[in-house]
Amino acid sequence: MFEIPEITKPTIPLRRVAAIKASWKPILLNLLLPGAGYWVIGQKMRARILLCVWCLFLIMGFLQMKFGMLDGIRGGVYTPKLDPFEWLPTLGAIATAGVGPIYLLFAKLFGGAGSEPIRNLTQEYGATYVMIAGLLNWLCCFDIFDRATGRWMWRLPKDELEEIKGVTQESSEK
Numbered sequence: 001m002f003e004i005p006e007i008t009k010p011t012i013p014l015r016r017v018a019a020i021k022a023s024w025k026p027i028l029l030n031l032l033l034p035g036a037g038y039w040v041i042g043q044k045m046r047a048r049i050l051l052c053v054w055c056l057f058l059i060m061g062f063l064q065m066k067f068g069m070l071d072g073i074r075g076g077v078y079t080p081k082l083d084p085f086e087w088l089p090t091l092g093a094i095a096t097a098g099v100g101p102i103y104l105l106f107a108k109l110f111g112g113a114g115s116e117p118i119r120n121l122t123q124e125y126g127a128t129y130v131m132i133a134g135l136l137n138w139l140c141c142f143d144i145f146d147r148a149t150g151r152w153m154w155r156l157p158k159d160e161l162e163e164i165k166g167v168t169q170e171s172s173e174k
Helices: 016-032 036-040 044-067 087-099 102-110 121-149 158-173
Strands: none
Touching: 016 036, 016 121, 036 044, 036 121, 044 102, 044 121, 087 102, 087 121, 102 121
């Protein structure tokens, strides 16, 4: 039912150009469709979980922003404010852009000058769900980089790393 990852011997992580070559495709795929990056590097259960959570958050955000109108005023996702520059909505837009190309659809439906991200509680929750889906995807891109380059194993606590080394030594002796 659940996939048990194969424990491999810790190796030296990839650096510089080799790290970029090993990780750019999975990261790009994950930005286009969350979960695709994990699928490419062989983490299929993580890919399914990320895609399901991402879809759930986007559906909840869409429903709350669509049907949470108050007095005909719609709420919306964060869009960058560049003229004049406002840093807080722009940071919110960067976080929300992590949902991938679907951000353009959300920005068209719920963004722009005629909307405000925080209009009432229901719409604020909707914008927050979409932003959390984006932030989750950005974090998964960092995790994919660590996994594709072999750095994830070196981020484990020392006792877990020693346990992995012990298991790999036992399996190599057999």
